[in-house]
Amino acid sequence: MVRMPAVNSQPRRARSGNQRDEAARLAVLHAADDLLVEHGFAKLTIEAIAREAGVAKQTIYRWWPSKVEILLDTLIEDSEKRFAVPADKSSVDGIRGYFRGYARFVTRDPAGKVLLALIAEAQHNPETAKSLHDRYLGPRRELERALLARGIEAGEVSTELDLDAAIDAVVGPIVYRALTGASVPRALVDALFDGQLKP
Amino acid sequence: MVRMPAVNSQPRRARSGNQRDEAARLAVLHAADDLLVEHGFAKLTIEAIAREAGVAKQTIYRWWPSKVEILLDTLIEDSEKRFAVPADKSSVDGIRGYFRGYARFVTRDPAGKVLLALIAEAQHNPETAKSLHDRYLGPRRELERALLARGIEAGEVSTELDLDAAIDAVVGPIVYRALTGASVPRALVDALFDGQLKP
Amino acid sequence: MVRMPAVNSQPRRARSGNQRDEAARLAVLHAADDLLVEHGFAKLTIEAIAREAGVAKQTIYRWWPSKVEILLDTLIEDSEKRFAVPADKSSVDGIRGYFRGYARFVTRDPAGKVLLALIAEAQHNPETAKSLHDRYLGPRRELERALLARGIEAGEVSTELDLDAAIDAVVGPIVYRALTGASVPRALVDALFDGQLKP
Amino acid sequence: MVRMPAVNSQPRRARSGNQRDEAARLAVLHAADDLLVEHGFAKLTIEAIAREAGVAKQTIYRWWPSKVEILLDTLIEDSEKRFAVPADKSSVDGIRGYFRGYARFVTRDPAGKVLLALIAEAQHNPETAKSLHDRYLGPRRELERALLARGIEAGEVSTELDLDAAIDAVVGPIVYRALTGASVPRALVDALFDGQLKP
DNA sequence: GTATAACCGAGACGGTACGTCCGGTCTTCCA
DNA sequence: TGGAAGACCGGACGTACCGTCTCGGTTATAC
Structure with a gap:
């Protein structure tokens, strides 16, 4: 376009x-x-x-200050539109839906390429790493932790890991497969989710 | 040095x-x-x-042909030395040990930086992606699949996922946390391993 | 300052x-x-x-319209103050004094740097050349010609050249030496003056 | 061209x-x-x-190091070709001819524009001034002094000024008129020459 | 009295050129 | 033939000014 x-x-x-x-x-x-x-x-x-x-x-x-910040601006805007972290839900389905949206975003949405590119660039450049964490990954993770905490409190999900590790156990494979060009079918997301956050 | x-x-x-x-x-x-x-x-x-x-x-x-191939050369040499895929073992401990070595490599070994850098560069450059898969990720994954297959056949491990997905379920979080600068403690590796490849 | x-x-x-x-x-x-x-x-x-x-x-x-015009404004004001063309005198000493003042201005007065800079800039830029002539060199030369004409009429000086050439024969070396960073001692001015405008 | x-x-x-x-x-x-x-x-x-x-x-x-040095290179080559300082002559005609050539160069030869431009640029930039003197004006003036010295020794010319001042008395008006866009007819050169270096 | 018009400081804007760095190609000369 | 050296064209970097523009505010004049 x-x-x-x-x-x-x-x-x-x-x-x-x-x-x-x-x-x-x-x-x-x-x-x-x-x-x-x-x-x-x-x-x-x-x-x-x-x-x-x-x-x-x-x-x-x-x-x-750099092209990375331009991309961060677009990423922040776009990912809020395409797969916002649900701020109210705490049901299993709501949480699972969020991870499905994550997988869709990084594998099929053009805007997802921006996230992958920034994760990549962060390896080459410490300032990119800092910006990416401060402006995107950090705040987003905060919301994800809150989402999970609500789900646990409501008895909808549970995990033996700490919250961050549990999230990474689901998000990690999704992102890794996106980075290596593999597909992330919905069934895989569900399996990962059930594996670590079984009710 | x-x-x-x-x-x-x-x-x-x-x-x-x-x-x-x-x-x-x-x-x-x-x-x-x-x-x-x-x-x-x-x-x-x-x-x-x-x-x-x-x-x-x-x-x-x-x-x-490019600096990427130089790094691939060093990566192939180094990762064979530091955490080769065991070609014979099929015990739970052997397999678990391999993933522990993986985590150590990408988070603490300087040579692990090369792998992370190449995964990153592959996002920016399709030729890098191809080389990385053809020369490193692909062959290595072949060995990893074989390792797991032997383990399953020996009844040491089992999984409901296909082999690639099962490996990604363990490797994905490890790499993702390495990429985002998080630590990967041995206990986390073990938890991931037990979550997807329980005996 | x-x-x-x-x-x-x-x-x-x-x-x-x-x-x-x-x-x-x-x-x-x-x-x-x-x-x-x-x-x-x-x-x-x-x-x-x-x-x-x-x-x-x-x-x-x-x-x-340009920084050149700013400098011209300062130059016109300053050079009127520092070495005005005498509008009444016609004695040898008066005329010689004017050229001495000229030499002093371009070699020792900070405001003289403005004239040298504008002569220089006129080489790089035709519009500067036009402005410099129309607003400064032309009018001033008019007064210088009149000064000399009065001196000749009064029998105080004489020359075999036309008026412009005679003035240039004195002013030329002064300016050229200023442009090339050489000094212009009073004795040299006098020698130039006596050489072309002997009584 | x-x-x-x-x-x-x-x-x-x-x-x-x-x-x-x-x-x-x-x-x-x-x-x-x-x-x-x-x-x-x-x-x-x-x-x-x-x-x-x-x-x-x-x-x-x-x-x-700068465009000025490029122009100096062309100027040095060109002015050696177009109006070299005669290295042997000491006759009045030879010396007068040199100054006539100077006037022709700065007023009519395209290469003469380079000299005027460099004299101009030297006003704006001290490094240009230094280069212009070290590489062009200085060496050339050395040859001009020698030319005049030979002429004086041979009794062909004489002057009451020191050699540099005498040269400036002729060259100064030529260059000044070139800088201000005035013509420098051969007769004017001859008059300047006769005024300061009469036999 | 109020509107208008011209002033002013501020600074964003599309451009052009600066001088530097590196990419990838090429050629010479030496071993 | 391989390798050190390094010149070459190309193109992006981040910076400095150019000259134009609009903003928001002030004040003297015109209605």
Whole structure:
């Protein structure tokens, strides 16, 4: 899905002077997303994003310290939309549904590529690792722990592991198979879930 | 462990003219390893390897199509030494020991960083993904499947999943926690193992 | 002589709303002058002037088409103060004194650096050349020609060249030596003067 | 006179490996010269030179510390060809001829623009000033002094000034008029010459 | 009195060029 | 023929300014 860089349908809302240009912000996020999905992380350069978004390089550097932060912005927005951690549920089905959504996200949703790319980049770059944890993995894990805690308290699930380990026992195989290009069928998610969080 | 780039103790055995220079090959492998461990993948450039190894760039390009293949060479050598897949055993303890070794390798052995870096780089680059599977993950998985198959046949272990899924159920969390900087205590490995491969 | 950019002793007289802010105008001229003298023309950017003057870039662009015009403004003001072309005299001493003043200005007066910089910039940029001639060199030369003409008419000086050539015969070496970093001692001015405008 | 960047008549002599590529060197010098003459110093950027010469920027930076040194290289070569300081003559006519050649060079020869541009740039940049003196003005002035000294010793010319001042008295007006866009007719050169170096 | 218009500081924006780094190719010369 | 050396073209990096623009606020003049 390529967006035309120059001419937009509504001719780019008059720039807002002193304030940040929301159109430019969105153009950058979309360009980064598109480029990652279509050409991969290796081709994802700041110059390419600027070109694709029809934006000056300086505009990118003004607002993001690195391309990783751009991807994090899109990831945070997208994953909230596509597989939010349920904030209220505590039923087995609700929790299992969450992990199914996780598997779907990282294996089939284009936005899931962003997460895999960031986990990868975190291996190459400590600052990426820190940002990824501080802005994405950490907060999300917090919600996941709360979800599980509610489920346990409600007697819907149980585990012999600590919460983090239990989550990793399900999420780990999902992510690992996504990273190695293997599929993650729903039945596998369910088996992993039942193996560690049996009622 | 830094190696001196230029001057070696014994002034580099007279070059062998016609045949491949084994000293150069080793110097490249060690330089790549050192640089990865000390400065990370991001700083691991062909030029840096050549500099560190005291070798011409052309010599590297002559023998390796990319830096990824260099790392694969070191990874294959190292992981065979440090945690080979047992080719004969089929006892529970033998299999469990293998997974314990896996966890130790990726979380505590410097050579384990190479594996994590290659899994990461495979996300950025399809050719890396192919090489990593063809030369490392694939063959290794073959041996792991055989190991498990022997264990099952001997009645030492059992699983309701197919062999690959069962292995991923144990290896996945280990690798995922290594990738995200979490520890992988022996007790966790054992719990994962017991969860999916109970006798 | 550095001026404080931000906070002035008397907190910048309340802005004059509708009318041009004289304080801003002076701040720009002084900033340009200071920056040229202290850091050279290469560092004299519109942004630096704005920064140093505590003024918005737009305020500069509103009143001056380029930094060259700013320098011309300061040059015209300064050189009128420091070595005005005598409008009345016609004695040998008066005329000789003018050329001595010229030499002093371009070799020892900081404001003289502005003239040299503008002559230089005129080589790089035709618009600068035009402005420099129209606003400075032309009018000034007009006065110099008149000065000489009065001297000749009064029998105080004489030359075999046309007026412009005679002036250039004296001014040329002065400026050339200033441009090449050589000194221009008073005795040299006198010798040049006597050589072309002997009584 | 634009040179085609890509396809040359003789298809760019096979690059010479370890040694400096003479074709690239010449392409850079010519490109710089062409761009200066056609578009002026302001448009003379390293990127434009690289583009025009069909050369990588790094190749320029490898051999020249700045574009000024490129121009100095062309200036030194060109001015040796177009108006060398006579190394043997000492006759009045020989010396006068030299100054006539000087005037022709700076007012009518495209290569003369390079000298004017460098004198100009020297006002903006102390390093340019140093290079211009060390590599061009200084050595050349040495030869000019020797030329005059021979003329004086032979009784062909004489002056009351020191040698440098005498040369500046002739060269100064020539250069100043060139800088200000005025013409320098042969008669004016002769008059300047006769005024300071009368026999 | 209030509206209008021009001023001002601030700073975001699309661009261009900077000087550096590395990729991957090529050629020379030596052993 | 292999290897050290390093020049070459290409392209991305992150930074500095360019000149244009709009914002929000102030103040003098016009209605």
